[in-house]
Amino acid sequence: MKWLILILGIASNASASVLVKMAMMPPRKFPSLSEPMAALSNWPFWLGLGLYGAAFLLYAAALARLPLNVAHPVLTGGAVATVALCSVLILREPFYWTTAAGIVLVIAGVALITARVV
Numbered sequence: 001m002k003w004l005i006l007i008l009g010i011a012s013n014a015s016a017s018v019l020v021k022m023a024m025m026p027p028r029k030f031p032s033l034s035e036p037m038a039a040l041s042n043w044p045f046w047l048g049l050g051l052y053g054a055a056f057l058l059y060a061a062a063l064a065r066l067p068l069n070v071a072h073p074v075l076t077g078g079a080v081a082t083v084a085l086c087s088v089l090i091l092r093e094p095f096y097w098t099t100a101a102g103i104v105l106v107i108a109g110v111a112l113i114t115a116r117v118v
Contacts, residue, residue: 002065009058012051013036014082018090055079070114077110090115 023030023045029038039045055075062071070078088095093108 002062005058005062005065006063006071006074009055009062009080010057010082013055013075013079014086016051017047017053017079017083018086019044019051021087021091023048073110073113077106081106 022028023042028042028044029035030042059071059075062075064072084099086102087093088099
């Protein structure tokens with residue numbers, strides 16, 4: 001159950017990041033004093049905000065079940081790697097070999113940090 005909570009937290013955090021990025025891309029506008037109503041119709045922003053809230057609650061639930069030195073690196077490292085992949089797959093951002101190397105190093109680092117604890 002504790003690992004499911006972490007996986008859901010990673011998915012929620014990464015999805016929120018992608019949605020907020022989408023909310024800031026044209027034709028959407030946010031925020032704007034000249035068009036305050038446009039902010040209300042920017043559904044990716046509000047969904048992303050809600051998912052950030054869900055990610056925080058899942059992080060708190062993970063902390064109740066796992067040590068901080070496990071829950072935090074797994075959730076944040078997992079979110080970093082997931083966002084890097086989603087930015088390529090969903091947003092069509094460029095993917096460089098350094099990005100792939102960074103993802104591998106993040107995963108290796110998190111595995112090393114949590115190896116003796118889990």
